[in-house]
Amino acid sequence: MNSIKKDTIIALATPSGVGAIAVIRLSGEKSIEIVNQFFKSKSGKRNLTEVKSHTIHLGNIIENDRIIDEVLITVFKNPKSYTGENVVEINCHGSVYIQQEILQLFLQNGVRNADAGEFTLRAFLNGKMDLSQAEAVADLIASNSAASHQVALQQMRGGFSTEIENLRQQLLNFASLIELELDFAEEDVEFADRTEFKKLIDKINAVLKRLIDSFALGNVLKNGIPIAIVGEPNVGKSTLLNALLNEEKAIVSHIAGTTRDAIEDEINIEGVAYRFIDTAGIRTTEDFVENIGIKKTFENIEKAQLVLQLIDAEHIDTLQKNISQLETKYPSKKILTIVNKADLLTEEQILTLKNKFENLIVLSAKHKTGIHKLTETLTHLVNKGALSNNETIVSNSRHFEALNNAYNSIKEVQKGIDLNISTDLFAIDIRQALFHLGEITGEVTTEDLLGNIFANFCIGK
Secondary structure (H helix, E strand, O other): OOOOOOOEEEEEEOOOOOOOEEEEEEEOHHHHHHHOOEEEEOOOOOOOOOOOOOEEEEEEEOOOEEEEEEEEEEOOOOOOOOOOOEEEEEEEEEHHHHHHHHHHHHHHOOOOEEOOOHHHHHHHHOOOOOOOHHHHHOOOOOOOOOHHHHHHHHHHHHHHHHHHHHHHHHHHHHHHHHHHHHHHHHHHOOOOOOOHHHHHHHHHHHHHHHHHHHHHHHHHHHOEEEEEEOOOOOOOOOHHHHHOOOOOOOOOOOOOOOOOEEEEEEEEEEEEEEEEEOOOOOOOOOHHHHHHHHHHHHHHHHOOOOOEEEEEEHHHHHHHHHHHHHHOOOOEEEEEEEEHHHHHHHHHHHHHHHHHOOOOOOEEEEOOEOHHHHHHHHHHHOOHHHHHHOOOOOOHHHHHHHHHHHHHHHHHHHHHHOOOOOHHHHHHHHHHHHHHHHHOOOOOOOHHHHHHHHHHOOOOO
């Protein structure tokens, strides 16, 4: 996979199915030449192999005098194309029949179907983008909120790559001097200034730590923030989910234990995706199926980034007890307490509750009052400062792992400098740090790694 294939590939670049138009993309050294054999421009004189790059041409795709479709052909000549090769994009009518006719025509004439992500793989192999930018392409396509879109776009533009490459280059410069010292070990010559080297290691250590810490935010922005709605039966968990989603997603009933399995859906609030999970009510029961649901409730609490603990307004006398029980069981979990069925309380009771319990939210899921206050609170709980400041945010688990490995190697180098041990004893840790940083941008790759990354892409990208 590391060698660039010279054959011509083809794929549908737009979603399969009927639409107004469809885009079929070809890439490869002979792509323009091959398309030209079956294209006749409206003027009858246009030869695609002779046209300028980045030009569009109207004409027909023809097979043995049979017109398949009237199309617009866009020509991109290497190296100024997405893949760095000759690329042709055919804009045809969106009939499934037409799409298949054009695809089959070229597949029978020296072109093969593109593998998943092969266009982007060729872009990477041809030096059009590094590996982290290529991965950001897939994240950009999959983004379902303003926040995940911004994180992917920042990475695709190379902000993350630039930061990693700068670190790697500075470390590489010092590593070269240290390797030189090892070559002249017998002469006892010192090429690398130890004070400057320590400053550099401290700086790299701080940057890596910041990037690693950003993953906590980046991961939830990319995948959606999981929030578990928990509480006793009949406190209004399903009603709250329906109110948040503005649809009847969960079954609502006065019968306790109606929700026996987790019901999950996603909504977008202020550009951030939240995955709300309505769980089975927590109580002691002999019902076997309900007990399975309650067990899943505790599993969902473990997985959740935030827990919404719902309390029935009729049971506010046990409010402190319920809050304490959940906080004791999950001391490190962020828990937001909500008193539901506010319509059963007087204004004075609500004021007393808010004065007694900090950050308490009082609402009526049934009447949809106080929902805005809840969504507003959720927005404040998400620390989007780094996003607002356009800082580098790590959202890819592969990058997170590589950064952790690099950080551990740098810590060993730092330890070696502090203990004033011989350079050759921590030179291997410097090489390891360089290796792990190179893994992120693609300076270091294996066929398996590339296969795993690009297998997750859609066909045609």
